[in-house]
Amino acid sequence: MEATSRVDDKLADALRQYAVANFSGVLRVDGRPGGTVYFSSGRISACETSGAPSLEVVLLRSRQIAEADWDAAFSAAAVGGRQITAELVGRELIPAGELEALLRVALADAMFALLSGRVDGWLEAPQADCLLPLTPSARSGWLIAEATRRGQVLAAFPGPALSAQDRITAAPGAGRTGYRLGPDQDAILTLADGRRTVRDVAFALGRGLYETMLELARMRAGNVVVITPHGKEPLPPGMPVSAEPDDGSDDRTVTGLPRRRKDRAAAAPRAVDAGRRNLTAIRMLWPRSEGSTTQ
Amino acid sequence: MLAEMRALQEKVTGITGTAVASRDGLIVREDTGGVDPDNLAALAATWLALAQRMSNEVGQGTLREATTRSAGGFVTIYAIGARAVLVIIGDEGLDIAKLHRESQPALDAMRVLIADSAPGRS
Amino acid sequence: MSTLQESLHRFLAVEGVRTAALIDIATGMIVRSVGKPDPDLASTAACVADEARAARGALGGGPADSLVEIATITGSRLQVSRVLRHAPSAGLLLFVDLDRGKSNMGLASLRIGELAPTVLA
Secondary structure, rough: OOOOOOOOHHHHHHHHHHHHHOOEEEEEEEEEEEEEEEOOOOOOEEOOOOOOOHHHHHHHOOOOHHHHHHHHHHHHHHHOOOOOHHHHHHOHHHHHHHHHHHHHHHHHHHHHHHHHHHEEEEEEEOOOOOOOOOOOOOOOOHHHHHHHHHHHHHHHHOOOOOOOOOOEEOOOOOOOOOOOHHHHHHHHHHEEEEEEHHHHHHHHOOOOOOHHHHHHHHHOOOOEEEEEOOOOEEEEEEEOOOOOOEEEOOOOOOOOEEOOOHHHHHHHHHOOOOHHHHHHHHOOOOOOOOOOOOO | OOHHHHHHHHOOOOOEEEEEOOOOOOEEEEEEOOOOOOHHHHHHHHHHHHHHHHHHOOOOOOOOOOOEEEEEEEEEEEEOOOOOOEEEOOOOOHHHHHHHHHHHHHHHHHHHHHHHHHOOOO | OHHHHHHHHHHHOOOOOOEEEEOOOOOOOOEEEEOOOOHHHHHHHHHHHHHHHHHHHHHHHHHOOOEEEEHHHHHHHEEEEEEOOOOOOEEEEEEEEEEHHHHHHHHHHHHHHHHHHOOOO
């Protein structure tokens, strides 16, 4: 059972000890999501995890920095042997103070994802470069305290603790109740297709894991979304239940594999959701260029 | 097959869709939530064939997987035996290390399923 | 000292300022803070972020009507929340807590307004 609002005590203790020991190096944390923590003289300069979007994802998804500008900065930094952070500031793509602030926010989110997830163990490794280091680096005590605070805020919501691996579905009749939705909640509702987890929604939006969990906790309290706890996976609507042809014809491909039933009736429930799926398509970072829709 | 695909998606953070296609470019199973399955299957089969030819051309032996990395995420394909392709679609946070670890058992299981599905065909 | 810490530090030179902090609106977290150690600052920050979100919800409206500042006045305190950014998520706000008895509210407000654009520079 994965920890949700509680911080992993063993890892937290280890992080405090590494701080006291002025550790420089990298911790590879195994678990779900697990991740990598970058230490420099006992302070944490970065955390990379599949559990929370990096600042790069946040900046690009929100279009605060155009992809072409980011790529140009990345190349120039690589060629010139500079940090991309310095290059972004040098090219006036983001002011230094704002970059530092956003790096702190992203680091706190990554550490929250790491500490509130499942931790199976960790290994020390020598110091390594990371893409977006925070300078000056942060105290592990502060990051642990912030992760703990977040867990407490989430735990204060009624109902079972929310986990980043829970799947989300729009509640039937959502949007038609008297409960007024803001643009953020609207966006989340579009993405709540029963397949995506809380963490997936955060990535799709380009928003932090914690702020997404907070929004979802509010939406659940307002009966706007339904949470499917991690481990209980009903098939979402629209999935072909069987791929076997039912008309007796030999519906196999040349290589002998059963072909998925071409009968589009199985897709009919999806057609009902076409409006929402078109919205989902619009939210794709780079929509398909040929002009044809997905269905 | 769907169960295997779902299990892999469960184990590896960041997988947003999976699909299995035949080597001749036809979709077998898909769980991608909106990507056109026919286009996906055709592209995956072609890409696998090209990737295997590339491996062969540079004398690098058996292809393990082929991956594209783009601004919005990853697509990785694996051969399932000689007759099918597994397609994994992931977002920017795909846990690639874990995918490589977990894909082998999944591929082995899928290979058995596919062999079972076409008895008597070579 | 960090760029952020330096720019926040300038607020401590304004008469009456007890603490100055940069707060992330979506999460309510304190990004950086300077001034008198305050055990309540973390919960104050979360509340202040909620106030900004609620005010935005109440305002609705277009970009010209987006929230700029909230001032909270009690018998002894003046608290100013000034939105510095509206993006990439819910944005960032500058929070300054002043002792009313020690400050000229008008001048303090003016000075805070002057210094605010330098925080994220």
